[in-house]
Amino acid sequence: MPAPRKHKDKDAGARRRLMEATVQIMRDEGYAAATSRRVAALAGVKAALVYYYFDTMDDLFVAVLRAGAESSLSEMRQAITDDDPLRALWLINSDARRAGLNTEFMALANHRKVIGAELKAFAERVRDIETAAATVALRAHGVNLEEFPPVVISMLLAQMARSMCNEVAIGVTDGHQQMRAFVERFLAQYDASVPSGRTR
Amino acid sequence: MPAPRKHKDKDAGARRRLMEATVQIMRDEGYAAATSRRVAALAGVKAALVYYYFDTMDDLFVAVLRAGAESSLSEMRQAITDDDPLRALWLINSDARRAGLNTEFMALANHRKVIGAELKAFAERVRDIETAAATVALRAHGVNLEEFPPVVISMLLAQMARSMCNEVAIGVTDGHQQMRAFVERFLAQYDASVPSGRTR
DNA sequence: GTCTATAGACGGATAGAC
DNA sequence: GTCTATCCGTCTATAGAC
Numbered sequence: 001m002p003a004p005r006k007h008k009d010k011d012a013g014a015r016r017r018l019m020e021a022t023v024q025i026m027r028d029e030g031y032a033a034a035t036s037r038r039v040a041a042l043a044g045v046k047a048a049l050v051y052y053y054f055d056t057m058d059d060l061f062v063a064v065l066r067a068g069a070e071s072s073l074s075e076m077r078q079a080i081t082d083d084d085p086l087r088a089l090w091l092i093n094s095d096a097r098r099a100g101l102n103t104e105f106m107a108l109a110n111h112r113k114v115i116g117a118e119l120k121a122f123a124e125r126v127r128d129i130e131t132a133a134a135t136v137a138l139r140a141h142g143v144n145l146e147e148f149p150p151v152v153i154s155m156l157l158a159q160m161a162r163s164m165c166n167e168v169a170i171g172v173t174d175g176h177q178q179m180r181a182f183v184e185r186f187l188a189q190y191d192a193s194v195p196s197g198r199t200r
Numbered sequence: 201m202p203a204p205r206k207h208k209d210k211d212a213g214a215r216r217r218l219m220e221a222t223v224q225i226m227r228d229e230g231y232a233a234a235t236s237r238r239v240a241a242l243a244g245v246k247a248a249l250v251y252y253y254f255d256t257m258d259d260l261f262v263a264v265l266r267a268g269a270e271s272s273l274s275e276m277r278q279a280i281t282d283d284d285p286l287r288a289l290w291l292i293n294s295d296a297r298r299a300g301l302n303t304e305f306m307a308l309a310n311h312r313k314v315i316g317a318e319l320k321a322f323a324e325r326v327r328d329i330e331t332a333a334a335t336v337a338l339r340a341h342g343v344n345l346e347e348f349p350p351v352v353i354s355m356l357l358a359q360m361a362r363s364m365c366n367e368v369a370i371g372v373t374d375g376h377q378q379m380r381a382f383v384e385r386f387l388a389q390y391d392a393s394v395p396s397g398r399t400r
Numbered sequence: 401g402t403c404t405a406t407a408g409a410c411g412g413a414t415a416g417a418c
Numbered sequence: 419g420t421c422t423a424t425c426c427g428t429c430t431a432t433a434g435a436c
Contacts, residue, residue, distance in 0.1 A: 028311075103310075104310070128374075156356065170397060174324055
């Protein structure tokens with residue numbers, strides 16, 4: 001923990017505010033709008049300060065990505081221990097804010113090597129955790145893991161949740177209601193909080 | 201419509217080359233790299249010509265999006281009549297080039313209203329077609345359409361194919377082999393070109 | 401149709417004062 | 419730590435010659 005705040009602590013730290021401002025601008029207007037000047041203005045400081053805390057803009061982006069990744073990962077690790085781990089993961093991946101940011105970083109990764117490497121490492125850790133959760137849930141219900149590999153189930157849940165968020169962002173909602181109902185029916189079969197058993 | 205080509209038409213038209221260059225740059229380096237200067241250079245003309253053919257850069261992006269959309273839609277309409285329509289749609293959506301472009305446009309849509317509206321209209325037409333294909337395939341095999349709504353199946357197939365393309369783009373391939381095998385098993389049940397029922 | 405030239409805005413990044 | 423000032427580059431878009 002850095003710099004124990006003495007008094008009222010009104011300022012919360014410029015570095016932190018810069019990162020938060022970056023997140024907000026990326027979500028609202030896309031990564032291309034997250035320039036040093038705009039980010040600084042939103043954080044209430046001058047552009048030059050960005051380069052005091054971060055060597056380059058890329059470093060700022062990486063810092064933001066890392067922070068979000070760590071936060072997401074710890075939420076997911078928590079979800080594994082949930083009564084209904086699969087539904088917990090479905091809900092986490094249904095968070096529009098997270099999904100929107102992720103899409104921006106995917107696009108950024110297209111032409112910034114550093115971001116791409118970081119994003120890849122993060123995505124792989126997420127898949128590992130989600131697959132672990134699926135394995136636990138499926139095995140507990142005696143599902144044949146050859147026929148329904150946990151990694152497949154975790155990919156379906158995570159990617160569909162994110163895809164729907166991305167669609168909502170551009171105003172597309174066709175089929176979403178049906179998909180949510182379908183997933184609910186599926187999840188209901190693997191909820192540890194209700195007596196087990198495959199219906200049908 | 202300008203200048204109907206008479207003879208051999210060796211040059212293919214600057215307008216067309218500009219659009220092709222835009223596609224290529226967007227795919228390789230992201231939409232932010234598709235500037236009037238870079239696009240013009242790749243097309244072998246000067247930047248000012250971009251503004252002769254397109255009023256603004258946004259208009260160029262919209263033109264590119266529309267052209268790609270029409271091409272995709274006609275491929276999909278063809279796929280409906282295929283022996284194995286679901287697999288055909290799976291393959292179309294597994295095209296990395298298409299998926300990459302689509303992701304760039306999604307990101308672009310975040311801060312360009314015009315692009316967003318265009319992308320939404322396109323996405324809805326695609327969903328309609330894909331759902332029609334799924335309806336045909338599922339009904340032909342006597343599937344209970346209440347339990348497995350065609351729109352759900354079409355979303356699962358299309359979005360998973362695209363998600364995997366996006367992951368491959370950043371170097372993530374965990375679980376892909378298992379997912380492809382899983383989808384293959386599923387598709388094999390609904391292929392009209394083999395006697396119905398579960399084979400293999 | 402295609403070019404040169406340029407206006408005008410904004411970007412990343414640095415030097416150095418306080 | 420935070421600021422002012424500045425360098426130098428690229429961007430969109432336009433004017434006007436050929």
